[in-house]
Amino acid sequence: MPESHTSTHKKEDEALDLGLGQRVSVLLPLPLEGSYDYITLPETMLQPGDIVTVPLGKREVLGVVWEDDRLNAGRDGPPLPESRLKAVIERLPVAAITETARRFIEWLAAYYLAPPGNVLRMALNTREALELPRRIALYEPVNNEAKLEGLRLTPARRRVLEGLADGPALPLADLAREAGVSSSVIKGLEAAGVLRRVEVEQRRRFAEPDWQWNCPELSCEQADAAKALCGELHQSRSSVTLLDGITGSGKTEVYFEAIADVLRKGGQALVLLPEIALSSQWLDRFARRFGALPAVWHSDLGQKERRETWRAISENRVKIVVGARSALFLPFQDLSLIVVDEEHDTSFKQEEGVHYHARDMAVVLGRLGNFPVVLASATPSLETLVNVERKGYQQLKLTQRHGVAELPEIEVVDLRRDQPLRHPGVPGAAGQSWLSTALRGAISETLGEGEQAMLFLNRRGYAPLTLCRTCGHRLQCPNCTAWLVEHRLLARLQCHHCGYTIALPSSCPECESQDSLAACGPGVERLAEEVKRLYPGARQGVMASDTLSGPGAAAELIAAVQEREVDILIGTQIAAKGYHFPYLTLVCVVDGDLGLYGGDLRAAERTYQLLQQVAGRAGRAERSGRVMIQTSEPEHPVMEALVSGDRDRFMDAEADGRKKAGLPPFGRLAAVILSGEDSVQLDRLAAELARRAPHAEGLEVLGPAPAPLSMLRGRHRRRFLMRADKNLAIQSQIRGWLGSLKLTGSLRVQVDIDPYSFL
Ligand code: ADP
Ligand code: ZN
Ligand code: ZN
Numbered sequence: 001m002p003e004s005h006t007s008t009h010k011k012e013d014e015a016l017d018l019g020l021g022q023r024v025s026v027l028l029p030l031p032l033e034g035s036y037d038y039i040t041l042p043e044t045m046l047q048p049g050d051i052v053t054v055p056l057g058k059r060e061v062l063g064v065v066w067e068d069d070r071l072n073a074g075r076d077g078p079p080l081p082e083s084r085l086k087a088v089i090e091r092l093p094v095a096a097i098t099e100t101a102r103r104f105i106e107w108l109a110a111y112y113l114a115p116p117g118n119v120l121r122m123a124l125n126t127r128e129a130l131e132l133p134r135r136i137a138l139y140e141p142v143n144n145e146a147k148l149e150g151l152r153l154t155p156a157r158r159r160v161l162e163g164l165a166d167g168p169a170l171p172l173a174d175l176a177r178e179a180g181v182s183s184s185v186i187k188g189l190e191a192a193g194v195l196r197r198v199e200v201e202q203r204r205r206f207a208e209p210d211w212q213w214n215c216p217e218l219s220c221e222q223a224d225a226a227k228a229l230c231g232e233l234h235q236s237r238s239s240v241t242l243l244d245g246i247t248g249s250g251k252t253e254v255y256f257e258a259i260a261d262v263l264r265k266g267g268q269a270l271v272l273l274p275e276i277a278l279s280s281q282w283l284d285r286f287a288r289r290f291g292a293l294p295a296v297w298h299s300d301l302g303q304k305e306r307r308e309t310w311r312a313i314s315e316n317r318v319k320i321v322v323g324a325r326s327a328l329f330l331p332f333q334d335l336s337l338i339v340v341d342e343e344h345d346t347s348f349k350q351e352e353g354v355h356y357h358a359r360d361m362a363v364v365l366g367r368l369g370n371f372p373v374v375l376a377s378a379t380p381s382l383e384t385l386v387n388v389e390r391k392g393y394q395q396l397k398l399t400q401r402h403g404v405a406e407l408p409e410i411e412v413v414d415l416r417r418d419q420p421l422r423h424p425g426v427p428g429a430a431g432q433s434w435l436s437t438a439l440r441g442a443i444s445e446t447l448g449e450g451e452q453a454m455l456f457l458n459r460r461g462y463a464p465l466t467l468c469r470t471c472g473h474r475l476q477c478p479n480c481t482a483w484l485v486e487h488r489l490l491a492r493l494q495c496h497h498c499g500y501t502i503a504l505p506s507s508c509p510e511c512e513s514q515d516s517l518a519a520c521g522p523g524v525e526r527l528a529e530e531v532k533r534l535y536p537g538a539r540q541g542v543m544a545s546d547t548l549s550g551p552g553a554a555a556e557l558i559a560a561v562q563e564r565e566v567d568i569l570i571g572t573q574i575a576a577k578g579y580h581f582p583y584l585t586l587v588c589v590v591d592g593d594l595g596l597y598g599g600d601l602r603a604a605e606r607t608y609q610l611l612q613q614v615a616g617r618a619g620r621a622e623r624s625g626r627v628m629i630q631t632s633e634p635e636h637p638v639m640e641a642l643v644s645g646d647r648d649r650f651m652d653a654e655a656d657g658r659k660k661a662g663l664p665p666f667g668r669l670a671a672v673i674l675s676g677e678d679s680v681q682l683d684r685l686a687a688e689l690a691r692r693a694p695h696a697e698g699l700e701v702l703g704p705a706p707a708p709l710s711m712l713r714g715r716h717r718r719r720f721l722m723r724a725d726k727n728l729a730i731q732s733q734i735r736g737w738l739g740s741l742k743l744t745g746s747l748r749v750q751v752d753i754d755p756y757s758f759l
Contacts (some may be wrong), residue, residue, distance in 0.1 A: 022046065023082060024193045025068035026054055028061055029121035036063075046088065047098030051130055053089040060089060062124055062658040064097050070106060071116060092130045095314040095331060098121065100369040104328075107364055113731055113751045114354040122354065122605060123329040128303065129310035133201040139186060140169035140196055147193040156181045160189060161689050169198060204308040206318050209290035211260035217291070218257070222250050225396040226257035232394070233261050233337060233374040240363055240386055240391070242343075243376040247616025248405055248580070249375045252282070254398070255339045256289050258374060263290070263319055265633025267336030271322040272358055274345040275577050279322070280555035281562075282578065286322070297323030297330060300551070325350055325358030328365060336371045338362045342578065343375035343384060344609050346602075349756040357754060359384075378616060379609040379647065382654055383665045384600075401620070407627030408618040410642050412592070412634045413438045423533060434522045434530060439588050439628055447538055447567055447640040451623060453586040454569045455527055456576065456614045458594055460496070460544045462488040462526045463519030473510035475517070477715040487546070488525050498713045535568065543571035576614040582621035587614055587647060592631035596638065600758050601663050601706075605654055608638045608647075615642065664754065668730045671752040672720040672738070673707065678746065679716040685747055687717045694733045698725035709759045715746070720759075 011630045021042050025035035038054050040046050050065040097105075105123065109116040124130070141164050144239065151157070159179040164170065175184050189195040218226060225243065232239050245251045255271075262269040273279050276298045281473075287293050295309050295318045312318040314331035321327055324570050325348055340348070340359045346357040359375065366373035376383055376395075380752045388395045401407060413436050420433035434457075435443075446453045466475045475484045477495035484493035494501045507514050519526065530542055541557050548554045560566050561581050569575060569584070595607045611629060619625020631639055641650030674689070676682040686704035693701040703720035710717055724730045734751060743749065 012281040020564050021087065023068075023079075023085065024065050024088065026052060026063035026067040026088070027071065027120055028054075028056065028063045028117050029124050030061070031115045032117040033115050035066045035068065037068070037079055037085055038088045039082055040088050044088070044091065046091060046439050047096060049098060049102060051092045051094055051097065051124070053092065055086050056087065058101040062092075062127070062130070063459075064102075064120060064124070065352065066102065076390065083099060093132045094130045094311075095333060097331065098333065100335075100365070101329075101331070103368045104361075105364050107553035108354070108356060110359060111364075111731065112354060112356050112753050113734060114356075118354050122326065123331070126306050126310040126363055129307045129314070133203050133311060135199045136202045137197050138169035138171055139175055139190070140198060142166065142194055142196045144193060149582050151189075151192055151194055154185075156185045157189060160186055161194070161402060164195075169200075171515060179309050186451075197611075203317075204312065206295055206309075206312050207292035209259075209263055209286070209292045209294060209320055211290065212293035214289050215260075216253050216256075218253065219250070219400070219402070221400060222254050225254045225398060228394070228396055229255065229258040229372070229374060230261045233258060233265075234371075236370060237372075238364065238370050239372045239394065240387070241374050241396060242380055242388055242528045243370060243374055243396050243398070244380055245376075245378060245396075246401065246407060247613070248401040248407075249378075249398035250402045250619045251398060252285065252341070252578075253289075253402075254396075255341075255374055255376060256286070258337055258339070258372075259320060260290070262337050265336070267319070267334045268313070268316065268332050269337040269339070270327055270330075270332070270335060270362075271320070271339045271341060272325060272327060272348070272362060273322060274342050274347045275574060276322060276324045276573055277551045278554045278558075278577065280551070280558055281580060282322070286320075290320075294320040294322045296323055296474065297327040299326065325361075326479055328358055328361055335365075335369055337374070338366055338371070339374045339376060341376045342613075343377045344379055344381040346606065350641075350682055351752075351757055354717060355752045355755075357756070360754070362611045370743045379607075379612045382651060382658065385651055386655065386665045404619050404622055405577075406624055407645070408587070408615060408627045410615055410627040410645070411628065412639050412643060413628055413630045414634050415630050415632045423530075426533075429518050430529075434527060434590055435534070435588075436630055439590075439630065440534060440585055441696065442626065442628055443535065443568070443588065447535060447605065449585075451585040452561065452564065452567055452569065452581060452583045453585055453588065454571060454575065454614075454617060455531065455588045455590055456571060457522065457524050457527055457590040458573050458610070459521075459523040459591075460487075460546055460572055461485040461494065461523040463521055463523055465520040466493065466517050467520055468508040468513065468516050469518050470513040470516040471508060471511040473508055475509070475562050480707070481710045484522065486519055489547070497709060510672070522590070524572055531568055531570060534536055538567040539565065540570060541566040543569060543575040545572070545574055576610060576617065581617065582619050583623065584617055585619055585623045587618040587625070587627045589614060589627070589629040592629040592639065593636075596633075596636065601658070601661075602756070604636075604638050605651075608641060608650060611642055662725065667726055667729065668724045669724075669755055670722045670724075670730050670734060670759070671755040672703075672734070673750045673752065674718045674720075674747065675706070675712070675715040676745065676747040676751070677715060680716060681745060681747060682716050684742075688721075689720065689737070689741075692737060693720070694737050696724075696728065698728050699723070699730075699733060707759060715748075719758075721755075 021040035024038055024046050026038050027035040046065045048065050048067050052063050053060050054063050105119045109119045163179045172183050174632045200255050243251050259269050316333040340362050343359050350356050363373050385391045418436040418438050420436050423431045465483045466486050477500050479500055480495055480497045482495055482497050487494055491504050492501050508516050524542055528542050561569055564583050615627040618627050700723045704718040707717040
């Protein structure tokens with residue numbers, strides 16, 4: 001998109017008249033509030049957005065030229081005279097940060113109360129991509145008849161020349177391999193003047209998705225939705241559309257049509273997915289539709305992959321990117337569409353470093369860049385549903401599953417009446433059961449039909465708690481307020497918050513009794529053990545983030561389920577995401593109540609979304625599906641909504657509750673988390689902040705309270721929670737409150753605007 005630089009052009013002219021370099025402000029990717037001034041050498045012209053290196057003390061650091069009036073409004077004192085400014089070292093050979101991206105960085109920093117430099121760092125964290133791509137030497141033929149005629153043409157030489165006849169120029173090693181000759185043969189041809197060595201920049205070529213590769217036949221409903229999305233694209237203005245369709249209704253197919261439209265017009269599009277590393281099925285579908293894979297962006301990417309992808313996006317050679325939330329900071333040149341798939345997924349909220357919500361920021365980026373944003377979900381968040389009414393988001397509904405598939409039947413199993421029975425003849429903890437008679441019957445039936453079952457339990461490991469039967473001691477993480485989770489496959493205990501791990505002890509660390517440690521409650525590994533006991537002939541697969549060694553292993557397991565090499569899939573929430581297994585007809589939720597409690601304002605909403613998502617895996621093809629949820633509370637509104645299928649009524653009731661309490665999305669929340677190594681110092685700071693807490697109409701500050709995880713990674717933690725009416729600018733209240741705070745020692749203050757985690 002073209003950039004306008006009218007104001008800066010004027011300044012350059014003045015500077016040139018004086019024969020001086022230009023004064024420029026540069027934002028550094030460091031925790032700084034404002035930009036620093038530098039001077040350019042007379043012959044260099046810099047524009048806002050240019051990426052440069054500058055001196056900082058004795059170091060040389062990266063920076064981006066910025067409009068000087070945008071970050072330093074509050075700067076005290078006059079700017080330094082030009083004579084005292086240091087000079088910019090160089091401008092890096094890479095596309096400038098676009099104006100849209102600059103405004104986005106400012107917006108995000110102001111909203112989440114983060115130093116703009118820290119936000120910029122997220123956009124510049126692929127340092128190697130900023131340099132020119134490496135150069136490599138290639139060999140190509142020289143068109144010189146005379147030299148060719150004088151050449152003694154051995155068979156080896158002929159193979160080399162033939163190898164280059166119609167193809168591209170090749171690196172020495174490749175050419176030698178293809179022609180089956182040693183490199184000296186090629187060097188000889190170079191010396192004879194028939195081959196030439198040329199140096200070129202090494203740029204990985206990304207395959208180009210083709211919008212007309214394999215167009216699906218859309219149902220009427222799908223075609224209408226696709227048309228509406230494309231209509232938004234033609235408007236070239238910002239808009240938000242909620243693509244609200246039941247599981248299996250073809251939301252992906254529909255937004256693929258919008259992507260096809262972007263490809264046709266030559267723009268760039270970004271799709272955000274919650275678990276990108278596990279989305280082999282999604283990638284396969286994309287390739288089937290467009291004949292090539294999109295570029296992929298997530299934190300597990302290797303260095304080379306990162307560098308090449310970043311560079312190609314900045315050169316507008318990559319059109320479609322699918323990524324995790326950090327993909328919002330990629331150097332798009334012509335971004336014209338963002339799709340946020342599973343928009344309700346809370347993993348879009350970043351909980352480290354700069355806290356931000358990628359779905360919300362996608363909407364902001366669309367607004368700044370004047371392009372449409374699509375939010376897709378079968379269970380939209382309450383925030384988004386409210387925005388349909390309040391902010392005029394467009395809502396497109398898909399009400400039918402594709403083809404003959406129907407939504408599965410959902411029933412609850414009342415655990416108060418149908419308690420899982422111990423396995424007869426198996427003493428102790430090993431004899432415990434987690435599967436009711438109803439579930440066992442349904443699983444047997446499904447296996448009997450040659451179909452697949454999935455057991456869902458959102459708990460990794462073998463058991464969430466280990467306790468001593470002699471003295472009652474519970475094994476806890478020394479760094480966190482959390483129990484250690486047993487992972488029997490690894491024979492270790494692990495803290496899921498900090499990663500602390502120890503070998504499973506043979507005696508109680510407290511009373512030293514031998515063999516008295518007992519596993520309490522089930523995790524997926526324990527469930528797998530029970531399944532083996534009950535269905536010894538069934539082939540099982542366990543899908544949890546730690547039982548899979550990486551994206552490759554996940555793809556393999558998914559393929560195995562797809563190919564019916566697995567009869568029973570046991571999984572945590574990662575098994576719930578968007579997968580399409582045609583022979584999966586039974587989904588069993590082992591503990592439907594897990595997650596319902598815990599004092600989180602979104603606990604019910606989230607449980608509903610997760611269970612609906614899991615349920616949506618059943619019966620996605622010709623065979624109809626069945627979902628059974630074990631619960632001790634069949635009357636809970638979440639369970640009633642799942643059984644009745646009345647999502648809207650449930651969400652309306654949720655909305656009512658939140659509205660009465662003034663909670664999001666009807667009010668604002670911000671968390672202020674204090675942490676430190678010394679609890680006495682920390683409590684002193686908490687008391688000090690409590691004294692200074694702001695008072696205003698429509699504003700409450702709760703706390704300080706020990707955080708539920710009152711110790712995390714060896715640091716003590718205290719929390720404040722600020723609640724404010726919707727029309728109140730919570731950011732300026734917090735800025736006023738914490739602005740002049742001086743922190744000493746190990747004390748830290750973290751602000752989380754619109755928190756999703758309350759731990
Ligand atoms: P959702 O994202 O809404 O859960 P999907 O887009 O995954 O639904 O569609 C479910 C299944 O139906 C997928 O296997 C998809 O390929 C298939 N499907 C949906 N719409 C069509 C269509 N119009 N033509 C062919 N297959 C379709
Ligand atoms: Zn003990
Ligand atoms: Zn821990």
